[in-house]
Amino acid sequence: MKHPITLNVNGTPYSVDVATAQSLLYAVRDQLGLTGSKEGCDDSECGACMMLVDGRPTNSCSYLAVQADGAEITTVEGLGEGDELSPLQQVFLEEGGVQCGFCTPGMLIAATALLQANPSPTAEEIRIGVSGNLCRCTGYDGIVRAVLRVSREGASV
């Protein structure tokens, strides 16, 4: 049985029909065509699928689309303005926070949520804040540097 639901993604309401077992990740990727969020482990371990659901960072692979009916959802596509990167995205590039890029959408979402809750995190708080996101390339240092810098520069995330 399909359920008609509304997903408000990056400020745009989308009406979609989903099966009960459909994950939020695949509703957004396959039905809305927003493929920025990635599937890594499909078991909440890697964080590549992270989205903000009503402001709360959520592993969308382990969250049913029907759970998100009516919620405000932010994916990586919603962080910048058109082709313009958000300050956090820009410093991720400049500080070496991106290598292969597969973890980056989830990492950006987790870091955005962290900065919204705590605008001046310490390096340790950043490491804890993104500890649900695995990165196999950067060694995390560039990511931590980027979050520290955007925090220090006081740019809105």
Next chain:
Amino acid sequence: MSTFCRPTTLADALAALAEPGSRVLAGGTDLSGLIDRGLASPTTVIDVQDAGLDRIERCGAGVRIGATATLATVAVSDLLTRWTALREAAAAAASPLLRNVATVGGNLCQHTRCWYYRGVEWTCWLGGGDTCFAQIGEHERHGLQPGDCISAHPSDLAPALIVSDATVVVASATGIREQPVAALYRRPDVDDRSLLTLGPDEVITHVVLPAPPDASVYLREGQREAFSFPLVGLAVARFGERLVMAAAGVANIPHLLDPDDVLHDLPGNPQSAWKRTVLATLASRGRTAVTM
């Protein structure tokens, strides 16, 4: 194919749960994975996020925690400062981000992480088959207690609640009952492979903490600090001179330990016996932590 509902009252949720084949979904972090792997096929998924079960409130000398309170909320609740083991257990479970979604009731009822049970290629003894593949395969992270199933209990909260003498309130359309947290679990047998004593029409609505212990602590070892399940998770509480210890990760249900002989009944085997060393070490540290 299954249907979905999101009731806004407990009564409506219980009425839906009375229908055979329905399952409650709280945060969904465990159930969604079980559905994905075909380990659960509910006819109706009942999302209880709007059923008003998320409050943490004083209750006599103790505290009452709604079953859909998130682990993140429990970890920082001002009402729970005297239940150190519980707060530490909530802060240790999963990852910070999962703790925003994962709930108290879901954590207590989550299924084992045994890779044979979760594997989609076979049906193990716990899943209704003939063989506990862990016992003839890789089981270095499994339990130490012999039996038909050597999976390791995964809940960090369960031992912390057990040593705190907590109870769970269990509701169905036909009534409410309250029982110790330890009684929520059962050792599976050949006739009933369930690890929980909940009926199919029952759901945990609250966890009730009586007066706090004089001191408590939760110590655990996982593969990493974030998103790991307890290889060994030990809760210790002291009430006056009385010590209570319970552990996750060492048996297929939370295991109450004899503080003077914590390894009793937990022989393990060559692959998993290293956990005995970890358990004994944590017990020694825990005893010191609550008696200093």
